Amino acid sequence: MLTKFIETMRQRISRPLQYYADICVRCGACVEACHFYVASGNPAHIPAYRMMLVKKLLQQGGNGRGILDWYRETGRIDDQTVTEIRHALWECTGCRRCAVFCPFHLDTGLLVNTGRYALLQEGLGMEMTAEIGNAELSKGEIVDALKEFYVEQVRELEGRLREEWGVPDLRIPVDQAGARVLYVPVVGEHAIIPLAKIFHAAKENWTLSLFTATNHSYFVGDIPKAKQVAHWIVDEARRLGVQVIAYAECGHATRTLLQYFDHWFGEELAGIQRMSVVQLVAQYLAEGRIRVRPGTFTMPLTYHDPCNLGRNAGIYEEPRALIRAVATDFRELTPGRELNWCCGGGGGMIAEPDMLEVRIKAGRPKVEQIQRTGARVVVTACENCKTQLADLSERYGLGWEIKGAVDIVADALVM
Amino acid sequence: MELLAFVFYYITPYIAVVVFFGGLAYRVYRWWKKPPVAAHLSLFPRPQSRLGRLLDTLVDMFTLKGLFRVNKPLWLGGFIMHLGLLFVLVGHIRAFTDFYFLWKLLGWGKEEQYLFSAIAGTTAGTLFTIPLFYLLARRLSGAVKWLSVPEDFFALILLISIALTGFHMRLLHHVEVEELHRFFAGLASFRWQPPPTSTGSSFIYHFAFAQLLMVYFPFSKFTHTIGSVLSKMVARS
Numbered sequence: 001m002l003t004k005f006i007e008t009m010r011q012r013i014s015r016p017l018q019y020y021a022d023i024c025v026r027c028g029a030c031v032e033a034c035h036f037y038v039a040s041g042n043p044a045h046i047p048a049y050r051m052m053l054v055k056k057l058l059q060q061g062g063n064g065r066g067i068l069d070w071y072r073e074t075g076r077i078d079d080q081t082v083t084e085i086r087h088a089l090w091e092c093t094g095c096r097r098c099a100v101f102c103p104f105h106l107d108t109g110l111l112v113n114t115g116r117y118a119l120l121q122e123g124l125g126m127e128m129t130a131e132i133g134n135a136e137l138s139k140g141e142i143v144d145a146l147k148e149f150y151v152e153q154v155r156e157l158e159g160r161l162r163e164e165w166g167v168p169d170l171r172i173p174v175d176q177a178g179a180r181v182l183y184v185p186v187v188g189e190h191a192i193i194p195l196a197k198i199f200h201a202a203k204e205n206w207t208l209s210l211f212t213a214t215n216h217s218y219f220v221g222d223i224p225k226a227k228q229v230a231h232w233i234v235d236e237a238r239r240l241g242v243q244v245i246a247y248a249e250c251g252h253a254t255r256t257l258l259q260y261f262d263h264w265f266g267e268e269l270a271g272i273q274r275m276s277v278v279q280l281v282a283q284y285l286a287e288g289r290i291r292v293r294p295g296t297f298t299m300p301l302t303y304h305d306p307c308n309l310g311r312n313a314g315i316y317e318e319p320r321a322l323i324r325a326v327a328t329d330f331r332e333l334t335p336g337r338e339l340n341w342c343c344g345g346g347g348g349m350i351a352e353p354d355m356l357e358v359r360i361k362a363g364r365p366k367v368e369q370i371q372r373t374g375a376r377v378v379v380t381a382c383e384n385c386k387t388q389l390a391d392l393s394e395r396y397g398l399g400w401e402i403k404g405a406v407d408i409v410a411d412a413l414v415m
Numbered sequence: 416m417e418l419l420a421f422v423f424y425y426i427t428p429y430i431a432v433v434v435f436f437g438g439l440a441y442r443v444y445r446w447w448k449k450p451p452v453a454a455h456l457s458l459f460p461r462p463q464s465r466l467g468r469l470l471d472t473l474v475d476m477f478t479l480k481g482l483f484r485v486n487k488p489l490w491l492g493g494f495i496m497h498l499g500l501l502f503v504l505v506g507h508i509r510a511f512t513d514f515y516f517l518w519k520l521l522g523w524g525k526e527e528q529y530l531f532s533a534i535a536g537t538t539a540g541t542l543f544t545i546p547l548f549y550l551l552a553r554r555l556s557g558a559v560k561w562l563s564v565p566e567d568f569f570a571l572i573l574l575i576s577i578a579l580t581g582f583h584m585r586l587l588h589h590v591e592v593e594e595l596h597r598f599f600a601g602l603a604s605f606r607w608q609p610p611p612t613s614t615g616s617s618f619i620y621h622f623a624f625a626q627l628l629m630v631y632f633p634f635s636k637f638t639h640t641i642g643s644v645l646s647k648m649v650a651r652s
């Protein structure tokens with residue numbers, strides 16, 4: 001049992017992962033960090049326990065009866081082990097809240113990422129997410145064939161928005177060589193509409209990417225594929241000669257953009273700045289390139305730091321600057337910032353219908369935390385968080401309005 | 416028994432030293448051999464400059480401030496234990512040589528030296544030992560129980576054993592450091608000297624447990640001593 005998992009894991013274990021495995025003192029400082037454990041009480045959800053499980057499998061040598069097996073607690077691998085390892089590796093959002101809690105900052109997110117890939121080789125779980133990853137990968141090969149259809153759709157949207165907003169010169173450029181900014185959205189109009197408005201107001205020379213920012217291969221730890229998917233976008237940016245790649249409000253994609261790209265692509269990125277669109281819009285606001293109506297939002301409003309923008313990428317101030325410009329009753333969450341509770345829906349779980357109940361449960365600490373602020377509007381800057389927060393609001397009957405940080409700017413924009 | 420004592424006095428110390436340093440080198444080599452992760456594993460916020468990040472790592476190493484923020488009881492136990500350990504280790508320099516310079520500076524004779532060592536040593540030992548019992552006790556219940564494997568109990572009980580045999584010498588005997596100096600100098604130069612007698616019967620146990628710790632150290636979670644530096648740096652990279 002789990003032989004493929006063990007074999008793959010042995011091959012893929014990286015330097016930090018190796019010393020994480022060796023130095024975890026099992027002190028338990030990470031126990032209360034994980035929303036899955038706090039909500040479920042299941043030991044397989046304790047960050048350090050996840051590591052113990054993997055370590056146990058890697059050390060598996062004998063029949064589980066020797067003195068060394070007793071000492072390391074490497075019992076026999078049975079169905080119970082398989083169940084536990086599935087809980088441990090799939091039910092994690094990779095939020096790295098536990099890494100903030102751990103005195104050594106052991107990165108359980110990294111462990112889970114590597115372990116997931118190994119579990120997939122065993123045929124255990126999250127096939128849907130892996131499939132979406134494959135679709136994103138093949139899109140790069142057929143993008144020329146898709147282009148015509150896509151451009152047509154965008155033209156249609158453009159026409160509609162011109163009428164709706166009464167702005168006849170509104171443009172949504174696609175695949176525009178010589179643009180300054182390449183905006184990479186996520187699937188759906190909602191990721192394009194507010195930016196079309198803001199870019200127009202800022203008189204930005206921009207273009208829409210033919211791709212989307214999402215990278216599901218990253219969720220299942222298939223790093224070579226994730227890199228190839230990201231490479232389509234780097235290629236596009238170079239072909240069009242842009243100076244800035246701006247990613248939509250999408251947590252994991254932003255993390256790859258800011259924390260992985262220079263390792264992946266190095267020199268290829270020379271002269272190209274990378275940022276979240278939230279940072280770009282905050283720049284416009286700071287430079288006075290756009291103007292907003294202060295006090296557009298007067299109801300109690302809070303901001304949820306997406307793990308991948310906050311503690312994993314350091315984007316704390318920009319979204320707050322946007323909020324302060326348009327809202328009068330902004331309430332911070334406690335614990336906040338790098339100690340903020342994860343929404344409970346990240347790590348690719350949104351794509352898996354089977355995992356709905358798990359993530360609704362894991363969202364409980366988040367729900368309680370937001371309820372304490374009395375906020376009616378919850379602003380965030382990650383597609384995953386938005387979906388999860390909307391699901392939480394519905395399932396717990398909370399009636400929140402969920403908004404993106406760029407949405408509230410678009411709402412308050414002076415055209 | 417005689418033979419066993421002989422082995423622990425004159426044979427295994429060499430093995431312990433070799434295994435300790437060799438083992439740690441092997442551990443680091445094993446880490447080095449693995450491919451690095453092609454990503455920044457940084458946690459934010461973090462200091463902007465390289466120097467700032469290095470300083471922050473050092474401060475965190477000596478104060479465990481990250482742990483303080485999220486778990487005060489564990490911080491208190493862990494911090495005092497490690498602080499006591501640090502003092503105890505510094506104190507053990509006296510087993511091999513002496514703070515001659517310091518004594519001269521202070522103008523202290525043998526009596527004062529002994530009194531000072533007795534007070535400082537006992538205090539450091541107490542700071543080290545009491546939290547070990549707390550760390551042991553917290554493993555018996557709650558979520559930390561899920562995380563505790565025999566290895567964890569072994570580590571704590573080994574440290575407690577070393578501490579208690581040490582206390583036995585400190586509190587019930589008047590140890591002559593010159594005797595120890597002679598003994599260890601003998602070991603180091605392979606010109607064996609008779610074992611110390613002023614230490615009473617517990618010296619051989621204390622010495623043997625300490626050797627066991629040295630042998631065990633590179634192959635256990637004690638490697639957090641060096642690994643924590645790496646992981647703390649990586650989280651601030």
Ligand code: HEM
Nearest residue numbers: 025027103476479489492493494497550567570639640643
């Ligand atoms: C750079 C040096 C070191 C640092 C930064 C460090 C830090 C830590 C931290 C943060 C913990 C976890 C929380 C706690 O229990 O306080 C821990 C646990 C522990 N440390 Fe260290 N340590 C260091 C060196 C050592 C050394 C040299 C030893 C022993 C020879 C040691 C023995 C232990 C033990 C036994 C535990 C586990 C406590 C338990 O079982 O709960 N440490 N250390």
Ligand code: SF4
Nearest residue numbers: 024026027028030102
């Ligand atoms: S806090 Fe870190 S060292 Fe302690 S048990 Fe958790 S992962 Fe291990």
Ligand code: SF4
Nearest residue numbers: 034092093095096098
């Ligand atoms: S990364 Fe987040 S979800 Fe995963 S174990 Fe750590 S706290 Fe839990």
